[in-house]
Amino acid sequence: KKVLYSGMQATGNLTLGNYLGALKNWVTLNEEYECIYGVMDLHSLTVRQNPTEFRQRARALYALYVAAGLDPEKNCIYYQSHVSGHAELSWILSCFTYMGELNRMTQFKDKAAKHADNINAGLFTYPVLMAADILLYQADVVPIGADQKQHLEITRDIAERFNSIYGDVFTIPEPYIGKVGAKIMSLQDPTKKMSKSDENPNASILLMDDPDTIIRKFKRAVTDSGCEVVYSEEKPGICNLIDIYSSVTGKTREEVEREFDGKGYGDFKLAVGEAVASMLKPLQDKYQQLLKDKKYLDSMIKMNDEKAQYYATKTLRKVQKKVGLTERI
Numbered sequence: 001k002k003v004l005y006s007g008m009q010a011t012g013n014l015t016l017g018n019y020l021g022a023l024k025n026w027v028t029l030n031e032e033y034e035c036i037y038g039v040m041d042l043h044s045l046t047v048r049q050n051p052t053e054f055r056q057r058a059r060a061l062y063a064l065y066v067a068a069g070l071d072p073e074k075n076c077i078y079y080q081s082h083v084s085g086h087a088e089l090s091w092i093l094s095c096f097t098y099m100g101e102l103n104r105m106t107q108f109k110d111k112a113a114k115h116a117d118n119i120n121a122g123l124f125t126y127p128v129l130m131a132a133d134i135l136l137y138q139a140d141v142v143p144i145g146a147d148q149k150q151h152l153e154i155t156r157d158i159a160e161r162f163n164s165i166y167g168d169v170f171t172i173p174e175p176y177i178g179k180v181g182a183k184i185m186s187l188q189d190p191t192k193k194m195s196k197s198d199e200n201p202n203a204s205i206l207l208m209d210d211p212d213t214i215i216r217k218f219k220r221a222v223t224d225s226g227c228e229v230v231y232s233e234e235k236p237g238i239c240n241l242i243d244i245y246s247s248v249t250g251k252t253r254e255e256v257e258r259e260f261d262g263k264g265y266g267d268f269k270l271a272v273g274e275a276v277a278s279m280l281k282p283l284q285d286k287y288q289q290l291l292k293d294k295k296y297l298d299s300m301i302k303m304n305d306e307k308a309q310y311y312a313t314k315t316l317r318k319v320q321k322k323v324g325l326t327e328r329i
């Protein structure tokens with residue numbers, strides 16, 4: 001079986017964007033691949049975290065993966081920080097990555113602008129650690145949202161550079177970006193991506209929002225002064241809602257347009273809200289239940305940490321040998 005690898009940062013509350021852009025596709029691709037998913041806690045350190053909350057959030061993310069339908073007994077779901085190979089490979093790969101390449105990363109530019117008081121070296125080398133995550137497991141495919149595409153490209157460049165010097169060490173990974181839902185926009189400003197760090201609470205649907213909150217946020221979603229539900233460039237707000245609805249229901253854009261032909265924005269927004277709320281309800285229930293079962297989650301975490309460690313060590317030893325580091329006696 002081919003290997004699928006992906007992960008999310010354990011920062012903030014996950015949004016509908018994280019779900020439709022990534023998590024939902026992970027579940028769909030689950031059967032086809034040997035799947036490995038990381039709770040990317042090392043990446044989260046690029047932004048200051050409150051230690052207690054951070055630890056809780058990382059566990060919550062683990063539970064959320066499982067609640068969304070990933071099976072920790074079949075897939076490997078583990079904590080990035082529990083496998084030291086990530087940091088070790090990241091160092092080696094950073095010696096094969098140019099400052100100029102990292103300087104071109106749009107996410108770094110965006111984050112540096114947002115956290116001007118803390119532009120740390122980790123934020124700059126973030127994509128190298130991400131490359132290490134992916135390459136350590138020899139991933140064939142990496143399902144991500146559109147905003148991570150550039151990071152996947154640099155991963156491929158680093159891997160190809162390394163392979164051209166040392167032979168076929170790394171599998172060159174392909175991105176998997178869904179046709180709908182790869183870029184969910186803010187409900188308050190449809191030219192901006194929906195993000196967990198948005199200050200405006202009405203801009204994002206959080207995966208743990210209750211049904212009333214979800215419906216209220218959709219009702220308040222910024223659209224335009226028109227009234228027809230059609231997918232068109234002049235209507236970025238409506239396009240976003242159509243994308244969300246179509247991703248949730250599996251209907252095509254045309255089918256959605258037809259369904260709401262002759263109906264107004266109000267009806268449409270309510271339908272989107274209801275569809276999202278009922279999609280999230282089972283996930284929320286399962287999540288609450290999982291967080292209560294400490295023993296089960298702990299045993300899954302322990303087993304999978306070991307599994308991940310095994311895969312990672314294999315690649316790491318190979319890389320160390322190739323670059324000429326002295327082998328252990």
Ligand code: TYM
Nearest residue numbers: 006007008009017018021022130133144145182183184194
């Ligand atoms: P993170 O935690 O920012 O986002 C997790 C996933 O959610 C997707 N996403 C979105 N998709 C659609 N619309 C949105 N508005 C939206 N917002 C976020 C992201 O594209 C991502 O797929 N660097 C990664 C974490 C990571 C990783 C990896 C991923 C670290 N190492 C190795 C894959 C492989 C990130 O920032 O995710």
